[in-house]
Amino acid sequence: MRYLLVVAHPDDEVLGAGASIWKWAKENNTVDVAIMCTEARARAFRPGDEELNSDLDESAKYLGINEKYEATFPNIEMNTVPHLKLVQFIESAIKESEPDIIITHHPADTNNDHLQTSMACQEAIRLFQRRPEIKRVKEFWYMEVPSCSEWAINGAMNLFRPNCYVEVGKEGIDAKIKALSMYRGVMRPYPHPRSVEYICGLASVRGSQWGVNYAEAFEVALRTY
8 A cells, every 4th residue: 555644844744643654664555755844944942954854854764654755835834825836746746656545634723734735635636637647546534633633723624533543552652752752842741732641642542432552543534436
């Protein structure tokens, strides 16, 4: 199986699906990541651009990510970028990656960059309809990102409603936390949602919803078969 995660910022891929990425890669699936904003500008408590890119490379290598597609759209200002440019970047990643499953942010996330990424991804996944030579995407998933997805204040949007669970085990959660720790300035003390305790607790809750010890949850928004 081939997976493509389309995320707004470095570290979102780990926060939303780090344990699943680790599991999929261990099972010889191919996992690629497209990142919209790879610059550190406007990131509180974060390193400079070169350090952020180094952290991304280290984390991706540890999790087993195959390929990274990186753009430099402005951080926390993606709403100033023409929608078409966002879509075209994602389409280029889809063309190269040839994924079976695409995973991105839930559109109700409180972070505006997450919203812009999600909306552009919803458009880009239809590329195969316009370009017959492009591989058809089988499924389109949303992921939950701690400190963003639970802050779904906009009542006009549906909340994140998981209908797909990936059992990851304690090893998977440990791998997720280790990969997150490779990003300088990401982790916080409990009770922050980006703390070790919260991440373990969320995985335990999601696991119990599916009858396992630890899981990451997703919302399958579309199937094309």
